Amino acid sequence: xxxxxxxxxxxxxxxxxxxxxxxxxxxxxxxxxLARKEWPGKSLVETLVALPLVMPPVATGLILLxxxxxxxxxxxxxxxxxxxxxxxxxxxVVAAMAVMSFPFLVRTVRLAFEEINPRLEHVARTLGASPLxxxxxxxxxxxxxxxxxxxxxxxxxxxGEFGATVLVAGDIPGRTTVMSVAIYSDIQLGDxxxxxxxxxxxxxxxxxxxxxxxxxxxxxxxx
Amino acid sequence: xxxxxxxxxxxxxxxxxxxxxxxxxQVIGIFGSSGAGKTSLLEVVAGLRRSAAGFIALDDHVLMDxxxxxxxxxxxxxxxxxxxxxxxxxxxxxxxxxxxxxxxATLSSRVDLNHVAVVLEIESLLDxxxxxxxxxxxxxxxxxxxxLASPRLxLMDEPLASLDQELKSKIIPYLKRIRDEFQIPMLYxxxxxxxxxxxxxxxxxxxxxxxxxxxxxxxLFEASTSMALKPGVYDSER
Numbered sequence: 001x002x003x004x005x006x007x008x009x010x011x012x013x014x015x016x017x018x019x020x021x022x023x024x025x026x027x028x029x030x031x032x033x034l035a036r037k038e039w040p041g042k043s044l045v046e047t048l049v050a051l052p053l054v055m056p057p058v059a060t061g062l063i064l065l066x067x068x069x070x071x072x073x074x075x076x077x078x079x080x081x082x083x084x085x086x087x088x089x090x091x092x093v094v095a096a097m098a099v100m101s102f103p104f105l106v107r108t109v110r111l112a113f114e115e116i117n118p119r120l121e122h123v124a125r126t127l128g129a130s131p132l133x134x135x136x137x138x139x140x141x142x143x144x145x146x147x148x149x150x151x152x153x154x155x156x157x158x159x160g161e162f163g164a165t166v167l168v169a170g171d172i173p174g175r176t177t178v179m180s181v182a183i184y185s186d187i188q189l190g191d192x193x194x195x196x197x198x199x200x201x202x203x204x205x206x207x208x209x210x211x212x213x214x215x216x217x218x219x220x221x222x223x
Numbered sequence: 224x225x226x227x228x229x230x231x232x233x234x235x236x237x238x239x240x241x242x243x244x245x246x247x248x249q250v251i252g253i254f255g256s257s258g259a260g261k262t263s264l265l266e267v268v269a270g271l272r273r274s275a276a277g278f279i280a281l282d283d284h285v286l287m288d289x290x291x292x293x294x295x296x297x298x299x300x301x302x303x304x305x306x307x308x309x310x311x312x313x314x315x316x317x318x319x320x321x322x323x324x325x326x327x328a329t330l331s332s333r334v335d336l337n338h339v340a341v342v343l344e345i346e347s348l349l350d351x352x353x354x355x356x357x358x359x360x361x362x363x364x365x366x367x368x369x370x371l372a373s374p375r376l377x378l379m380d381e382p383l384a385s386l387d388q389e390l391k392s393k394i395i396p397y398l399k400r401i402r403d404e405f406q407i408p409m410l411y412x413x414x415x416x417x418x419x420x421x422x423x424x425x426x427x428x429x430x431x432x433x434x435x436x437x438x439x440x441x442x443l444f445e446a447s448t449s450m451a452l453k454p455g456v457y458d459s460e461r
Contacts, residue, residue: 119310122271125297126304127324127372137323141314 016158027105035113057163092169097158112146224408231277252423303374324372
């Protein structure tokens, strides 16, 4: 394994971690709103959030490219406001990973919130707790396992993201090449051995993430 | 306690809860079959559901008055609630469950933890987790938790419904102790004539979301061992 390979692995882990950290608070908040509240436009938001699960990742990538590109509304705004360019940079990798893994986080955490008996929260209110205290002392602790599982699934999904990433971030060695893209490039170039090395690393990372999630669930269940 | 529930209206799909009553008593039973609106009424009193119209007051303490646009949120009502499934916090120890609402009680009205623990015989359970408790122990811990928030009123929603007859007869004396020792008024929902007769001094009979009549328990049930409802109870309007 060369320093370039280590750099690819490092970029993959770094961008997957960052995308998970960025989407986590939004994902938890949205999951709670979907699980516990009725509001206008809820069905529309539910559908939008689920779209990346069913649409071809390349199509999602094309939407991102349209929005974040130099002539896209978000791209223009970011360029004018912060002088930042997104597409074909590591930031585009993070954006693609975030969008593609967001539904996994929201669905898992939403289920965790829905499993909590609402009467626990009702009783806590009658015992004098404000909605914020109920959320921090009852809802969040009881949803911890689901939130960790959601974050791990989102992270694992981000590690494997390819279609949207390659469209919006490309394959620029040292800048945007992540493991999934490197595997594809190696196969295209006939360097199967190198691709298998990345395959091994990907499998180990995904295995470790899911093992951790399952162990954490068991530990939480045995508490 | 004088409990006023005036012009109350709550619609849930096809079901309409319509209650207009005033009743005085220390332990007031709410009696009726499933779907009569008993739990809905408790949830409105606790502030967990918002009714379209109505006025609710305990003595001079107004909990809601839609004509004056007044609505106290649950944490400001001082109304303790023990639901049918008890809703003990599974991630907290017994002690932490008990103390959850204790800090919110004002110092002058604060019920003492040790006193409650002795009365309900749960002193030895304080450091256990909820999953280590038996059914009867959970019941007593749920009562204690509600008491320790020093409520003006305790709402009990069929707290003994899930227990077998033997356990029920063991728990009823604890409820009597709560009534006699702490003098906290109760609204006690049940469809058990036995519980209502033993605990309540007045009973509201409900059916299809409405209050049919208000009676003393002995006026409602046959004095025989069968504890059957006297004929005509559901037929008579107040």
